[in-house]
Amino acid sequence: MNPHTHPDLRDCLASQQARLNRALDATPAATGRNQYHPDLSPVDWHYAHCHFIEAVWLDERLPQRPPAIGRDWHDLYLPELSPKWRRGGRLPPRERLRAWGRERQSLHREWLEAPAIREHPLMVGDYLVGFLAQHHAMHLETLEQVRWFARLNGAEPGQAPAAPRPGAPATGDRAPGHPAWIPFPRATHTVGHDGIDAFDNERDPHPTTTGPFEIAARPVSNAEHVAFIEQDGYRRPEFWGPDGRDWLQRTGARGPLGWWRGADGRWWQTRPDGARPLADAAPAMGLSWFAARAHARWAGARLPHEHEWERAARDGRLQGTGQVWEWCANAFFPYPGFRAYPYEGFSMPWFDGEHRVLRGGSEWSDPILCRPSLRNFFTPEKRHVFAGVRLVRDRMA
Numbered sequence: 001m002n003p004h005t006h007p008d009l010r011d012c013l014a015s016q017q018a019r020l021n022r023a024l025d026a027t028p029a030a031t032g033r034n035q036y037h038p039d040l041s042p043v044d045w046h047y048a049h050c051h052f053i054e055a056v057w058l059d060e061r062l063p064q065r066p067p068a069i070g071r072d073w074h075d076l077y078l079p080e081l082s083p084k085w086r087r088g089g090r091l092p093p094r095e096r097l098r099a100w101g102r103e104r105q106s107l108h109r110e111w112l113e114a115p116a117i118r119e120h121p122l123m124v125g126d127y128l129v130g131f132l133a134q135h136h137a138m139h140l141e142t143l144e145q146v147r148w149f150a151r152l153n154g155a156e157p158g159q160a161p162a163a164p165r166p167g168a169p170a171t172g173d174r175a176p177g178h179p180a181w182i183p184f185p186r187a188t189h190t191v192g193h194d195g196i197d198a199f200d201n202e203r204d205p206h207p208t209t210t211g212p213f214e215i216a217a218r219p220v221s222n223a224e225h226v227a228f229i230e231q232d233g234y235r236r237p238e239f240w241g242p243d244g245r246d247w248l249q250r251t252g253a254r255g256p257l258g259w260w261r262g263a264d265g266r267w268w269q270t271r272p273d274g275a276r277p278l279a280d281a282a283p284a285m286g287l288s289w290f291a292a293r294a295h296a297r298w299a300g301a302r303l304p305h306e307h308e309w310e311r312a313a314r315d316g317r318l319q320g321t322g323q324v325w326e327w328c329a330n331a332f333f334p335y336p337g338f339r340a341y342p343y344e345g346f347s348m349p350w351f352d353g354e355h356r357v358l359r360g361g362s363e364w365s366d367p368i369l370c371r372p373s374l375r376n377f378f379t380p381e382k383r384h385v386f387a388g389v390r391l392v393r394d395r396m397a
């Protein structure tokens with residue numbers, strides 16, 4: 001075996017390809033081209049885009065060939081050339097798409113062994129294989145958001161809900177009191193990551209100083225966010241700031257995405273997998289950054305800086321990570337010495353002061369995305385990114 005190959009990453013790519021196949025097959029052809037939300041492309045587009053991106057790297061960029069896969073495909077599947085609202089109508093029929101995807105998967109696995117590909121600098125340690133696997137995992141999480149909107153559009157809050165999943169926690173599960181606070185003194189520590197799976201925005205590991213602070217042992221629970229709502233939190237301007245008040249007014253939001261009260265007065269939650277009574281102890285999910293910040297202020301706390309979060313996550317005492325993405329206070333920014341790769345558009349356009357960082361991963365994130373250094377980023381009004389919040393408080397030194 002070539003000493004530079006990495007069987008784990010190859011298995012990982014193959015398993016993401018298999019997940020894409022399953023996601024396509026689980027979506028009826030009749031809805032595969034639906035665009036349910038301005039931010040969310042149709043399921044069939046995501047499927048095609050993932051295979052197209054493999055083809056761009058393995059068929060064009062690495063062998064340094066001119067476009068081998070048709071200009072019209074670039075126009076449809078490269079996000080920067082393809083307005084989201086036009087994507088659904090331009091997709092090929094489902095059967096052709098599925099056949100093309102399967103063909104590309106076996107071709108690309110073959111090409112990964114070809115000398116012209118293997119010798120490329122981006123293939124050292126199988127970096128590109130891992131990059132593609134993580135790329136697909138991120139799109140697969142977006143497909144769960146598409147599924148969520150398909151449900152939200154189908155089931156209006158207040159109507160008779162679907163039966164809860166067997167085994168779903170009962171609404172009476174009480175949240176286990178207040179979370180413990182984990183103290184951190186002022187200290188200099190390392191953040192960032194330089195493993196083969198590191199994205200450009202995680203590099204390079206470098207020292208930073210945080211503290212003193214204390215961080216909640218677990219994310220804010222549903223019961224705690226219900227208390228915020230029931231104490232009129234979404235209507236009390238003092239928690240929201242001008243930008244948050246503007247968002248409240250524009251959207252009329254009065255709770256997390258998918259939350260609603262049943263005819264019986266109980267809180268219910270529509271999730272990608274269906275509607276169920278809100279489980280008190282589960283982490284609140286469906287919050288915008290504005291709502292996360294308002295909840296924190298109401299609770300006499302604040303959002304963590306992403307480096308406080310990473311320090312605590314590496315320390316190993318945080319509970320409940322990887323259930324909801326956790327909004328951080330700060331905007332997405334480049335680390336010292338940032339160098340864009342494997343292409344400029346991966347991180348650079350989002351260092352715009354608007355995107356806020358999220359950490360940890362959600363229930364719908366593949367484990368390959370749930371490392372302590374991984375930085376996700378969205379604009380603060382987004383409620384559909386499976387996000388919640390973990391509180392932080394300042395401490396006296």
Ligand SMILES: [Fe+2]
Pocket residue numbers: 049053135139
């Ligand atoms: Fe992509």
